[in-house]
Amino acid sequence: MSVADESTRSHSPQVGGRTVKGWLFALIALLTLATLSGCGLPGIGPATPQPTPTITPTPRPSEGVLYEDTLTDHPSGWPDAHGCSPQSDGYHVKGNTICPAPLPSLPSNVEIRVTVRAVTIGDPISTSYGIVFRYKDKQNYYGFEITPDGKYVFYKEVNNKFNAIVDYTFVGVIRMGGTAVNTLEIQAHGSHYAFYDDGAPVGQGDDTTFTTGGCGVDGSANTEVIYTDIRIDSPKK
Numbered sequence: 001m002s003v004a005d006e007s008t009r010s011h012s013p014q015v016g017g018r019t020v021k022g023w024l025f026a027l028i029a030l031l032t033l034a035t036l037s038g039c040g041l042p043g044i045g046p047a048t049p050q051p052t053p054t055i056t057p058t059p060r061p062s063e064g065v066l067y068e069d070t071l072t073d074h075p076s077g078w079p080d081a082h083g084c085s086p087q088s089d090g091y092h093v094k095g096n097t098i099c100p101a102p103l104p105s106l107p108s109n110v111e112i113r114v115t116v117r118a119v120t121i122g123d124p125i126s127t128s129y130g131i132v133f134r135y136k137d138k139q140n141y142y143g144f145e146i147t148p149d150g151k152y153v154f155y156k157e158v159n160n161k162f163n164a165i166v167d168y169t170f171v172g173v174i175r176m177g178g179t180a181v182n183t184l185e186i187q188a189h190g191s192h193y194a195f196y197d198d199g200a201p202v203g204q205g206d207d208t209t210f211t212t213g214g215c216g217v218d219g220s221a222n223t224e225v226i227y228t229d230i231r232i233d234s235p236k237k
Contacts, residue, residue, distance in 0.1 A: 066232045074087075076102070083095045091226070091227045093217055099217055101230065116131060116183070116184055121226065122223070130217070130218065136213045138160075146174050152195060158209060183197065191207060
């Protein structure tokens, strides 16, 4: 055997231009990669799927209650004089007076809804009663009132002067009679106002005189009204 032959045998056998040792290294590398991929190590092969995080959507605007009371528990903050009287069966309003709710003045043109149940005592012949809103003082406010003979009126008092925006109008949804129970409701949308009785539309009107103010209940001469279950709310922004 020549020296050249011995030198040739000292190298690893070749297969298709690649040494057997090279093929072994490549095979080991592939097996190792496959094993690591099965373990789901980061950055190597497909990792185990992770649960998709739950995204909680931002809640849509909803109604925010500004004030709510049965008015049968002598609620604090309401007037208790000059025809305004909290009693165990409800809040009594006697005579021509306004009783404001314990609620601060609201932002300008904020949307608002007021609902309250009302019933008169006795059998008044000529009277009206209801909700005051955008109330600044007893000389400046809006009013929505009904009468025992089925009419409603939307008016404003400006510097103690009465102005009918929608004059007394008969509608067929108001419960009539001196002891009828009516659930009154006003909705204020900017300068547009809508009125309801027991959920049924009564009327609507527009005016820009008052853009903000409080809320309350009222009465008129020769009558006494009992109010219960008042709720004042506004959509959240």
